[in-house]
Amino acid sequence: MTRLVAGPFNRVEGDLEIRLDVEDGRIAAAYVNSPLYRGFEQILVGKAPADALVYVPRICGICSVSQSIAAAAALANAQGLRPPENGAHLQNIVLAAENIADHLTHFYLFFMPDFARGIYAGEPWAKAAARFQAMGGDAQREFLPARAAFLRIMGLLAGHWPHTLGLQPGGTTRAIGRAEQTRLLGYIAGLRRFLEATFYGDGLEAVAALDSADALDAWEADASGGDLRAFLAFSRGAGLERLGPGPGLYLSFGAYPLDSRPAFARGVWDGGATGPLREEDIAEDHARAWMVRAAEGPRPPSRGLTLPDADAADAYSWCKAPRLAGRVAETGAFARQLVDGQPLVMSLSTRSGSNARNRVIARTVEVARLVLLLERWTAAVRPDDPFCVTMPMPDDARGAGMIEAARGSLGHWLDIRKGRIFNYQIIAPTTWNFSPRDGSGQPGACEAALVGAPVRPGEATPIAVQHIVRSFDPCMVCTVH
């Protein structure tokens, strides 16, 4: 057996190190370490509850709006407040815009450049992959201006991105009129044009209507053009469908609430069927984290504990290990679309489960669905109705904000006593996916997904490992908030 220490992983948000045990050219075991601790849960103690909205976006530069929305939801939950319809629409639009931008940033900047590496120089598709080269390949040069133009939505509705104070428990602070509504539609139309001409090479509706793995294969063969088809070809060549299997249990907190029902359903997918998500099943295990451990074992986040202990025995990561009724769950776009019953993702799940290829496809499906929703939500804004309502915060209250970020389920749990934050606990999506082992020795989702991955002779940071790691689109700064 040989041991490799892989890291840093560039084109991953934040710091990541993975210890790999290699036997007979395959990964035998993986240990994922988040080597950074940031302390936001400690910073928040003693603050005025509303100040959470200043701090939590700054947990993460790439999911800042998601953190805001989760905090606003937790505060609203503590107050018993509900945003008016316009406020809910604009919150959903801002969150969806971040989600879309994150998925596309992952595709163009983080994931695709690996196909343009020298290691694939001999492949028949190497020439096509050159378009996706890191640091300024044609695809990146086309994508960045399109991304910046699309993110004008954030300038319009949220002041700027990342980091906004505009997403409040009772709605949003920027009421819009017909002119802004029209500009919003214009920004969405600009993105649609980029997606149809460059990313999909097809109409959004046609992509959103793909309803099975076979339909996707036929679509790929039917025409050429579009960066998604390039991905499908490269991923076949690189064997991505055989890399990085998921744990079989998938989690979604539900996304984009409207009229008390989320646009993407809340629940779990367990062994081929959907079921309800039971919040009381969530607990965080500290057995292998550099964290003070509660005497009674894993605690639910509503009573959670976050105190660093750099000398904790047996620990190898600052990341805790959240578990669902003691089990490992994967979260992210694949899980979200599966729980929502999206036909293509369900079919992909039946064919080959969650893996490095299907995680990327689920994101592209989600982007198409979200742009169609953006158009609908924008048209539904009624400029003469209220956008934001307020209500006093009780001196003692508890609240939970359970939402979906681009990378999966994000939860904030808040305990207010005597008008101040007494406890604030956060479980981020990558905390689920990149958790270390727990007290019963179960590896986290990514740790398990890496087992069996091939290691080529001489590789120190195996390309298969890089594909698998990036297929989760980890956000390590959120993980170690």
Added chain:
Amino acid sequence: MPGDLPPDASGIAAREAADEPGRHTLFWLQSGGCGGCSMSLLNADSPDLFAALDLGRIDVLAHPSLCEASGEDHHALIAEILAGRQPLDILCVEGAILRGPSGTGRFHLQPGTGKPVMRLVEELAPIARHVVAIGSCTAFGGVSAAGDNVTEACGLAFDGAEPGGLLGPAFRSRSGLPPISIAGCPTHPGWIVETLVQLGHGTLGASDLDAFGRPRFYADHLVHHGCTRNEFYEYKASAKEPGQLGCLMEHMGCIGTQVHGDCNMRAWNGEGSCIRGGYPCIGCTEPRFGERDAPFLETPKRGGIPVGLPTDMPKAWFVALASLAKAATPERLRRNALSERIAVPPGKASGKPK
């Protein structure tokens, strides 16, 4: 000017000049932060990021969101830089320096080596021709140092407003400049690319930086400049709830009249700013950003007068002008200030402004 450079024992400067005249290498290191300044950098739109790098003749050796290398390739690059074989012109550090626990730096170890990132920054900074602190965390500690500062976060050359930080108050990079503090949370992409291009063109000197190392092209302005709520400010017609149109200074915690930045003169994401987004300036470019005596969305007052007065304004004059302005507030502004949308339009136009 090579003649102004400090003695260069390793001879890097000479090799650099011989290497590729006119081009500049950049190494971007993420320290203890959120990565948001990198994400903001990608929002650059006029020019966009790659066009700006072309303009500044900047070659990116490493950036965590952009470059291909991982693991061993990344370590090899750092080794080449430390050995003096790879010239380094611009070192950008993003994120606070985490010195904890107990000064060991173990809260942030470099992946793959287990070396405290603060040590890596200490090694790279003296080698770089320019050192740039990207964002308020890197400049001052920022939000990372909030609360009890459990991670012992500080900036490169400041600990809050106190000179010092990781590198100490006397630190000068090989160019002779102190660390350039592109403060902001996040920092504006235009502030970054305009600084980098000026470094590339050799047009940014010590006199272009303020006392905190911030480029004066944006830090000599106040956030108040160009505020779209100026008419409400003039008449002290103030908002009382989130989302209302009035001035945010009197009740909603806005400190834009005291905070350095051209946020309302240049757009964020095409057309935004905090205030245009409907929420107050919270002072993210300032050295003590991250902690406030009062909640961020409330204006602390003494005797009904905001504790924080506009920069350079004597209190007596502020009080006198404010009370006069309040007495003169047109009904239109009084009502619009408390509304989410314009309730009363400006008076009938004569057709011929005088």
